[in-house]
Amino acid sequence: MKLHQLDNQISDLVERQVPGHSLEQMFYTDPDIFEHDMHRVVFNQWLLIDHESRIANRGDFFIVDVAGDEIIIVRENDDKINGFYNTCRHRGSKVCLNKEGNKKSFVCPYHAWCYNLDGSLRGAQLMGADFDKSTHGLHECHLNIYEGLIFICLADGSPPNFDEQVNRMQPFMDLHDLANAKVAHRYSWRLQCNWKLVIENFIECYHCLPSHPELSSVHSKAKYKAFGSGAASAMPEAMAEFEPELQAWRKQASSLGYTIDMWGDDENSGSLQGAQRLPINFAEGTLSETRDGKLASTLMGKFSACDGGTTAVSFNPLSTLLMPNDYAMIFRFTPISAEVCDVEIVWLVDKEAQEGIDYNKENLSWLWYQTTVQDGEITENNQAGVRSRRYKPGPYSQHEASNNTFLKWYLRLIG
Ligand code: FES
Ligand SMILES: [Fe+2]
Structure with a gap:
C-alpha cells in the first residue's frame, strides 16, 4: 500500500476508535499497519533482550x-x-x-x-x-x-535517551543487583498473534483468576482484584479489601528497608515506563513463587532477609522485569509479523548460586512457565477470534485500566 494511503487509512481507524474499547481489527491483523507499528513505536524503544x-x-x-x-x-x-x-x-x-x-x-x-x-x-x-x-x-x-542487561534500539536515527530512561529505575534495580546475576534458565515461545494482544494480556489481570490457577494459588487474590492492572484507583472496594494485607507487608518490608513507592507513566510518555513493589502473599507466609512457597534460590542483591515482595520494572511495554527476592525474570515480547510474536522468559539468579545446590530449573521456572503457557493459549485464541468477520472492538472492564493507557499511548504514537 502507498504510504499516504496507509496514513489516511490509519487516521480513519484512529478516529473511528471508540474510547475504552479494544482496537479495530486491522490493528491486530494488517501487515502494512504492522510495518507502521514497527517504525513509529517499536523501533523507537530500547528493547531489553x-x-x-x-x-x-x-x-x-x-x-x-x-x-x-x-x-x-x-x-x-x-x-x-x-x-x-x-x-x-x-x-x-x-x-x-x-x-x-x-x-x-x-x-x-x-x-x-x-x-x-x-x-x-x-x-x-x-x-x-x-x-x-x-x-x-x-x-x-x-x-x-x-545492570548487566542488554538493550538494543533499531531506530534509524537517534535513539531515545537511554540514561534518562534507566536512571528512573535505579531505586528499584538497586535492591536486586542484576549486574551480579547470571542466566539460570530460559523458555521461548513463538505465538500466532499480534504483539499488541500479547502486551494487552500481560498488563491486565482480569483474566488471572479464571486462567491461572497456579498464579492465583501463590499470589494474593485480593491483590489481583485490587492491583492486577494497576487500576487500584478505579476500584476502591477491591482496594479496601487488599489494604490490610498491603499495610502488613509494607510494615515488614520497610523495617528491612525494602519499600519503594510505585509509579507509572501515562499515555503521553515516550516509553510508558513503570515500577512497583508489592507483596506476593505475605499473609500466608509465602516467600517466593514456588510450589511450596520456599525460596527458589539464594537471596539476590541487597536482600539479607526475605520480605515476601516482588518488584516489577517495565522499561517499555515490550521489556519487563519481575523480581522476587531470590531470582529475577526478563519478559521479552518481540514482534515478528502482523500475526506472530515471540515471547521469552529468562530466569536470572545470583551469579554465585549453584545449580542443584541453591536452585533447580524446574522449581525456579514452575510458576511462570505454567502461567506463560496459559497466556500463550488464551492470547492465540484471542487472535483467532479477532480474525472473525463479526469481530467488533469490545469494552474494557475497570480491571483493564492499564490496557486503556497502553492503547492511548499506542494510538498517539501511530496517529
Ligand atoms: S560475501 Fe556475503 S553476500 Fe557475498
Ligand atoms: Fe496471564
Whole structure:
C-alpha cells in the first residue's frame, strides 16, 4: 500500500476508535499497519533482550529476531558487546547462520567476506585495489548495557535517551543487583498473534483468576482484584479489601528497608515506563513463587532477609522485569509479523548460586512457565477470534485500566 494511503487509512481507524474499547481489527491483523507499528513505536524503544552473562567470553554471540530482521549480539571483549544486522555488505546474504555460539570472526557463507567482532571488514577476496574495506563494515544497531542487561534500539536515527530512561529505575534495580546475576534458565515461545494482544494480556489481570490457577494459588487474590492492572484507583472496594494485607507487608518490608513507592507513566510518555513493589502473599507466609512457597534460590542483591515482595520494572511495554527476592525474570515480547510474536522468559539468579545446590530449573521456572503457557493459549485464541468477520472492538472492564493507557499511548504514537 502507498504510504499516504496507509496514513489516511490509519487516521480513519484512529478516529473511528471508540474510547475504552479494544482496537479495530486491522490493528491486530494488517501487515502494512504492522510495518507502521514497527517504525513509529517499536523501533523507537530500547528493547531489553537478554543478560550479558549469556555471552561471557570473547566471541560468544546469539541472534535475536526483531520483526523479521536478525540482529547478531556478540561480545568483542570484556567491556564491549556489539549488535549488528545479519546482512552482508557484499550482496546481503545472512552472515551468520547459527543462532548462537562462539566465533573468532564472522565469515559470510556466500563469497567469504570476513568480519571482525567489532563489525569491521577484515577481508574480501578479489575486490580490486581501489576497494575500500573501511566503508563496508556490518551495519550496527544501537546497544547499551545497564545492570548487566542488554538493550538494543533499531531506530534509524537517534535513539531515545537511554540514561534518562534507566536512571528512573535505579531505586528499584538497586535492591536486586542484576549486574551480579547470571542466566539460570530460559523458555521461548513463538505465538500466532499480534504483539499488541500479547502486551494487552500481560498488563491486565482480569483474566488471572479464571486462567491461572497456579498464579492465583501463590499470589494474593485480593491483590489481583485490587492491583492486577494497576487500576487500584478505579476500584476502591477491591482496594479496601487488599489494604490490610498491603499495610502488613509494607510494615515488614520497610523495617528491612525494602519499600519503594510505585509509579507509572501515562499515555503521553515516550516509553510508558513503570515500577512497583508489592507483596506476593505475605499473609500466608509465602516467600517466593514456588510450589511450596520456599525460596527458589539464594537471596539476590541487597536482600539479607526475605520480605515476601516482588518488584516489577517495565522499561517499555515490550521489556519487563519481575523480581522476587531470590531470582529475577526478563519478559521479552518481540514482534515478528502482523500475526506472530515471540515471547521469552529468562530466569536470572545470583551469579554465585549453584545449580542443584541453591536452585533447580524446574522449581525456579514452575510458576511462570505454567502461567506463560496459559497466556500463550488464551492470547492465540484471542487472535483467532479477532480474525472473525463479526469481530467488533469490545469494552474494557475497570480491571483493564492499564490496557486503556497502553492503547492511548499506542494510538498517539501511530496517529
Ligand atoms: S553476500 Fe556475503 S560475501 Fe557475498
Ligand atoms: Fe496471564
